[in-house]
Amino acid sequence: MTTITPxxxxxxxxxxxxxxxxxxxxxxxxxPEFTEQYFHGxxxxxxxxxxxxxxxxxxxxxxxxIEEDPPHRLVHEWLSGYDPELAAEEPSRVTWQIxxxxxxxxxxxxxxxxxxxxxxxxxxxxGEGWMFVLSNLKTFLETGxxxx
Amino acid sequence: MSAxxxxxxxxxxxxxxxxxxxxxxxxxxxxxxxxxxxxxGTRMEVTAERRRVFSPxxxxxxxxxxxxEYDPPRRLVHGWRSKWNPEMAAEEPSRVTWEIxxxxxxxxxxxxxxxxxxxxxxxxxxxxGPGWMFVLSGLKTLLETGEPLA
Numbered sequence: 647m648t649t650i651t652p653x654x655x656x657x658x659x660x661x662x663x664x665x666x667x668x669x670x671x672x673x674x675x676x677x678p679e680f681t682e683q684y685f686h687g688x689x690x691x692x693x694x695x696x697x698x699x700x701x702x703x704x705x706x707x708x709x710x711x712i713e714e715d716p717p718h719r720l721v722h723e724w725l726s727g728y729d730p731e732l733a734a735e736e737p738s739r740v741t742w743q744i745x746x747x748x749x750x751x752x753x754x755x756x757x758x759x760x761x762x763x764x765x766x767x768x769x770x771x772x773g774e775g776w777m778f779v780l781s782n783l784k785t786f787l788e789t790g791x792x793x794x
Numbered sequence: 795m796s797a798x799x800x801x802x803x804x805x806x807x808x809x810x811x812x813x814x815x816x817x818x819x820x821x822x823x824x825x826x827x828x829x830x831x832x833x834x835g836t837r838m839e840v841t842a843e844r845r846r847v848f849s850p851x852x853x854x855x856x857x858x859x860x861x862x863e864y865d866p867p868r869r870l871v872h873g874w875r876s877k878w879n880p881e882m883a884a885e886e887p888s889r890v891t892w893e894i895x896x897x898x899x900x901x902x903x904x905x906x907x908x909x910x911x912x913x914x915x916x917x918x919x920x921x922x923g924p925g926w927m928f929v930l931s932g933l934k935t936l937l938e939t940g941e942p943l944a
Binding site: 659753 | 807809810811812899900901923924927928931932934935938939943944
């Protein structure tokens with residue numbers, strides 16, 4: 647068990663550099679056949695102004711898309727539909743930003759904010775929560791298979 | 795459009811999951827043959843006493859900082875001074891902690907804490923967010939693919 651625990655704040659910012667084009671990263675975060683490989687098995691797709699999430703056990707939920715600018719920027723509501731206790735909290739917001747940084751590399755920035763009304767969600771996604779997803783996404787794009 | 799800036803706090807925490815053994819990660823952060831492939835080309839030699847930094851390409855990229863804790867392959871704590879930038883180099887030293895935690899699935903969680911930055915505000919800003927995450931992203935790519943990120 648780690649002795650270091652990052653603080654669960656109401657604005658959380660995560661960065662990762664990935665060897666991939668903006669288009670490949672965009673597809674990996676918006677196409678269900680990719681998200682299910684690294685995002686805890688959740689299939690996610692963008693349709694009719696909403697982001698639809700589903701798991702093979704039948705759990706499903708959807709969130710409003712606030713901004714969609716492929717392949718650089720996606721902003722959507724966040725509801726923790728995978729967990730009834732977290733799902734009862736107020737919606738928060740997630741921003742994905744993809745910036746090319748030369749050498750075939752991009753900087754992916756995820757901001758999870760407006761978490762004031764969702765303290766349990768804030769605690770659950772903090773630190774390891776988001777960094778597991780982003781580490782897994784990076785490994786998937788760079789090696790062709792997920793981390794675990 | 796630029797990304798939102800991370801707050802340059804005096805206690806910064808970065809985490810990344812890596813598909814590698816603790817021993818491989820330890821070697822990658824303490825052996826100059828590895829560090830020069832992801833840490834801005836710098837060769838870092840770490841012993842139980844000192845962490846020495848040297849760059850064959852750039853003579854300003856040098857450093858020699860004390861090692862406070864040396865517990866291979868789990869935990870390394872050392873001093874930090876940003877010698878490559880005169881303004882930052884004039885600031886007070888800060889501290890960096892590397893913690894390697896193996897998981898059951900063949901991965902490790904690497905946590906890096908850069909703290910005691912109260913006397914080094916420019917360094918705090920320089921290393922924040924993408925600064926450290928460029929290094930940790932490069933380390934992960936090197937260990938998982940055998941090739942540097944950039």
